[in-house]
Amino acid sequence: MALNRAEKREMRQGRVRRKVVGTDARPRLSVYRSLHHIYAQVISDESGRTLASVSTQSSGLRDELKSKRNLDAAKSVGRRSPRNACRAESSR
DSSP states (O other): OOOOHHHHHHHHHHHHHHHOOOOSSSOEEEEEEOSSOEEEEEEETTTTEEEEEEETTSHHHHHHOSOSSSHHHHHHHHHHHHHHHHHHHHHO
C-alpha cells in the first residue's frame, strides 16, 4: 500500500517523538518549513504546552526579510526562537 504525503510525515514524527521528549527544564524545538514560510516552536511535552513560537510571518521578521523561505530567513527564525523562549520563561 502506498502512503500519501501526510501519512509519511506522521510516521517520521512518530519515530522522532518516541526518542525525543521535551521537558519543562529542556523543551524540544520543532521546525516546520512550508513552501512559503518557516515556523519554529519550543514545546514542553510534560506540561503539553507551546512555550514560544516564531515564524517568518511574525510581525518583526516579516518586514525585515526579503524572502521568507531562504537561508537568511531560516537563520533569523533560528535566532529569534531562543529569545522568545527566554522571554516566555521569564514572564511565567
